[in-house]
Amino acid sequence: MAEQAVTDTPETGAGDGVRRRDFINIAAVSAAGVGGLATLVPLISQMAPSADVLAASSTEIDISSIQPGQAIKAEFRKQPVFLRNLTPQEIAAAEAVPLSELRDPQTLKERTKEGKLNWLITMGVCTHLGCVPLGAGEGEVKGDFGGYFCPCHGSSYDTAARIRKGPAPLNLQVPEFEFTSDTVVKIG
Amino acid sequence: MSFPWANEYKPSHPFMQWMDEKLPVPRLVYNAVGAGYPVPRNLNYFWNFGFMALACLGIQIVTGIILAMHYAANGGVAFDSVEHIMRDVNWGWLMRYAHANGASAFFVVIYVHIFRGFFYSSYKAPREMVWLLGVVIFLLMMATGFLGYVLPWGQMSFWGAKVITGLFGAIPLVGEPLQQWLLGGFAPDNAALNRFFSLHYLLPFVIVGVVVLHIWALHIPGSSNPTGVEIKTESDTVPFYPYFIAKDGWTLGVFLFVFCAVLFFAPNMLGHPDNYIPANPMSTPAHIVPEWYFWPFYAILRAFTVNFFFIPAKLMGVMAMFGSILVWFFLPWLDKSPVRSGAYRPLFRKFFWFGLIPAMLVLFYCGGAPAEEPYVVLSQIAALYYFAHFLIILPLVSAVEKPEPLPYSITEAVLGHDENAKLANAG
Amino acid sequence: MARILSILVGLFFTAGLTWSLLVGLFNFEMPHSVEKDFHKHPKELHLSSDGAFGKFDRQQLQRGFQVYKEVCSACHSLRLVAFRDLAALGYNEAEVKAIAKGFQVPGIDPATGEVNSRPGIATDYFPKPFANDIAARAANNNAIPPDLSLMTKARHDGPAYVYSLLTGYADPATYKNEQGKALPKENYPPATGHFNPYFANLNLAMAPPLTSEGQVQYGEGSPKPTVDQMARDVAAFLVWTAEPKLEKRKQTGWPVLGFLLFATILGFLAFKNVWADKKKKA
Known part of the structure; x- marks a missing residue:
């Protein structure tokens, strides 16, 4: 994806732009990861002893x-x-x-x-x-x-x-x- | 897979190279849903529903395995074990609601996926096998959905099981023994509940298997696209990764948002109150309906109200109900039009938007309504159109219709021009 | 060949349907019944647990529990609810124990093994008022009083239905429906029945359970125990018994949706980003 971003921004040509775009992609993937991890909480804790x-x-x-x-x-x-x-x-x-x-x-x-x-x-x-x-x-x-x-x-x-x-x-x-x-x- | 310009998998890390020699799973993934799979660049958002369906299957399997850890498939305790999940198991309510609404979400997504196939004729050569496997998945989903709905052992579960197995009773001669064999008794009871649970656990993994075949078969010719024009050159395609991972990814977010909105704030919206009453073989609910995703087919079943010559109405209804899905298997050979996409087929388009879609909506509505007028007459008219559409109209339309001009290529459809088109014309 | 075959099959099904349709049209009659004319939709009922931000009003739940305990529990079981669950209504451990002790639950004499009854403990479930269905039927004119645990989920418009049913009894002789029609004499309930337009077949086996103000004595600072108020309170209580996790569900929903919105927007931006060079038209 880094490669993509470089070829994407010939007109800005600035390193800042490249980093900002990379940042969004990384943030999106991280958000998905965080969501996935949070989902594990109920999936795992359901096996703990139930209320009764x-x-x-x-x-x-x-x-x-x-x-x-x-x-x-x-x-x-x-x-x-x-x-x-x-x-x-x-x-x-x-x-x-x-x-x-x-x-x-x-x-x-x-x-x-x-x-x-x-x-x-x-x-x-x-x-x-x-x-x-x-x-x-x-x-x-x-x-x-x-x-x-x-x-x-x-x-x-x-x-x-x-x-x-x-x-x-x-x-x-x-x-x-x-x-x-x-x-x-x-x-x- | 067969496109010469597809990116080749080149592992750089020594471990990945070693892996590639011994068990090239990363290569498989790369070529299936990675940068190695070129996809038409002009896919619209209707093409995102396949990925969503896969996500639904994942949700169902994960939540289903968890529910099976707490559920007990015995008529005496099944209902209470579900309530135990809802009340006492940690996050049990979330698992159970996610599974129940996940089934509905799966069907919403799959209906869009199927009707996208109808409109863009995704069933046509060279993708007949993709389509046939897709119909098999749909049938397996229906079976799984039905079996799963029986498990909570509420009133609708019980009477659904009774009515649906009763359909097999319509088959001449073997009907009644067949029904008893399916139930392992004269009415749904422990034997039925236990085998339904066993099969409900099994079928999703069969679905996974057929999904693998479905995707495999898709990768032979590559994805279809909204123009219906086949891929010609590299400029018609983009690699699946990152382009369609990014697109499928964010639409999955939209899907999950809607799904969770229902799950957390209206989880019983698509269910039936009667299923919160424990199964009672001595009293039938006033108005038996299956889950909403069966309604069109249930409406077709009920549309046959009188005997047709020597064929009893019940048998006629059962034949029509199964026939209404089986007809999809023959679509690739019923619709002979050389043009795939409905976007370039003026007559087909009219029948699709003003015939098939309204008929389906009417069938949906009537299947959930009580078996009384005016719903019966409405569903008869809609069912009539449904069969006419697939078996009479489609074959005839393809014979008489004059399609609109197609773009030269996908590139031309997207960019407005294609260098290769000029060369082809000059040549 | 395929085309002719498919048209023949199509004609078979369409002919069958046409035949059914013609017969249907010939005998067309809109359904009509006294039940349809007189059955009423539940009244409106607003509870604090309604809506996406809904929370239980614990004071109301406690009052509703009191109504259940003093009135409904004479005939209706609440078999999916344990005394320990009442802690969610705001009772402390000692209060829960005291409530449990007030109920006799089925037990076994540890010395002789004989079936007896003993005071409840926190982990016991609410006892059933009748030993079995046959006893319930025998004591109630052949109608089994349904279990109330899931009542508000097991009926359309659950809590509103409960509230309407409890406050909706009417005298069949003077009752007029919305069109001003009186109930036909032949539809009067039998001697053991009670006319109630909110009940599907208009004829309810249960006698009006809440009949007079103050039938249940509420504690200090509570609203006046009118029939209407008691019906509201018990409906609210039954919302809780049907889904004790309702509040947690709604409270979990918001952060989940918030996160998904955030992640989806990020995903959309990343998508725009990735496709930036492919979306340009020349």
Whole structure:
């Protein structure tokens, strides 16, 4: 196009004219490019979670019926979440472990709410590749460390749901949650 | 492609040279829509609609793929999944409105494209194949449009599916089993909806394939032009790039402006309110109409109200409806006039502007109107002219008409003189 | 040969059409029906959401929602709208939760698995007033009250139609159409019907839902809840339920059109530029 502009303007012959004409062509092509890029925004963001999915991303759970030593599985964001009422022994076992022995050092205190040390609430999603670990249901194996055991690749979690053995890199994730009353937990 | 003065692709960058040896796609593009394709310099704005149609096809495929990510083709949830797109999916309303109005825009553009072909006889030798492939594209578009309209599973979707498949029921002997086979049942239901979705997803890619053939066939003889005089010398042409890229580019801007004005401010203008009512097999809408782009053909279908000798009116209507498009396939052999452009054919021009165009407009109007008087009589008169125009008038006009004098060349038509013309006369 | 063949085919179709046309002309009769004579176009209704710059009047939407909740919801569902959507009407999270709680939605007893009902939560959709179509039919003289979510898009002149229908009931005995004609006795609605000239067949199964001023008590600073005002408000609300993204659509439209105008002008200048040497006539 630059060539074109040169032959176009024999009468002006001025370099200014050439640049001005080039400028319009470049501006037009740039505008088309900007328009194209702006169009990508809706085309891409349509794949992000839709409003109904986002709205369903908090859930309230009644924990009044969970006895010490028991756990339940609930659903949060279409994934399992484990709510576990720890026994004093389990709490003691978790607190007895020195942090230096842990792959992902965290204390039980950091993983629970103040004054509610017995309520261990974690995602039921193995941090290795996303399987659901065993140990929440009655009679399920709890692994070598008395917490959870992932049957897919053999990751074992302790009574604070911290990774102790196997390929998983991190402790079971603790979702955002709060106690809306003594017996109701709001997750998300 | 066959013009000796066409610019040759000469890659300068070593990578492009390497590419040219291994897979010469850049060369293909250069020769198809680049500086390597010489185009008549006198094309008017009617020649921009092919490019616009291509843009429409692109819009439809992109928005369609996106909608398919959120749509569910099951009678129980199809309607709600569309509303989910409209309400909850990020920018879903934009995608859905763009797709629905994109279909209408595609047909607006394609009708102009087709009628440009009628006026300038773009169907004539040596471009018969371009035309035939074009009619195939139009038929595929109609099928795709119909299938797509069924997907939202509203009242018009359902009853459209029922009525259109009912057309096949008019075929003697095999009609009823054929209709049941098409629907996979006795009435439109999950089986029909699912296969319609599958085919609606498939056909656009078939259209892409035929469009490639359409453009390929066009590049053999090169584009026609408003004078209908074939390209003679280099001065008759300009390279597609940058000249027609620039022209198509800015007209695409105009098109998008109009398209977006409808899309953002009147997106339901061309739709029917009944399609916001979920499909109900137990109750027919008061007034079933297809989408506006089918109206002329729907009017022809309904114009046959009484049996013609032993042929039932229903069969007659179906034959006429399909015949009204199939006749386009024969145009290159029906219109024998040696002159292409309607601009130099005084008699043809009169029939085009005062016959075919008004008849089409009447058919458009009547196809969307209820099946009652005076629309039925009006559509009968218009349909009568429509068939007479293509099958009787065109063949006869080309026999009796005396065309006006043609310019020597495209160059002469544009510049008022052509050096080569003087040489030719002297010789 | 091709020419003769094509003329023969042409004669076949034109003859068929001529035959239909002649029969049609012989029996020509303009359609005529009492419905056509008495059916009225909707009244004019102007809402703040109209037009290219239209925006929802949130106060009006809230009033319209109140009308829906207190009157319409007794028979009509709103199944495509969730309580969480009401945030767009200007309610805060706590208010949305409170509204949801006020509705009983179908649920399942977590202990026994039995079907029961529970107070709604924000992510629930508006509950249906009838368990299914058969129940709806049985309770309403064989006419199913339609879902209202998309009502203003599912009728010609949607909001104006809703408004006209709600305010358009008339006494068939005294009603005169625009030509001053009285309704023929045989077209009087049956005992379970109600005459309404804005309804296509003039005979509406729904009894007038808005009958007296103050039927819905609006809050402080609201206009007087006349029947006319309540009808307007609920029509406005149903515009929102039919297309919650209407405002965003119109607001997105302007920058898009502005940009396209700008880009098209640039494109036109570039086009002029490129063609400068080819457009000169000698």
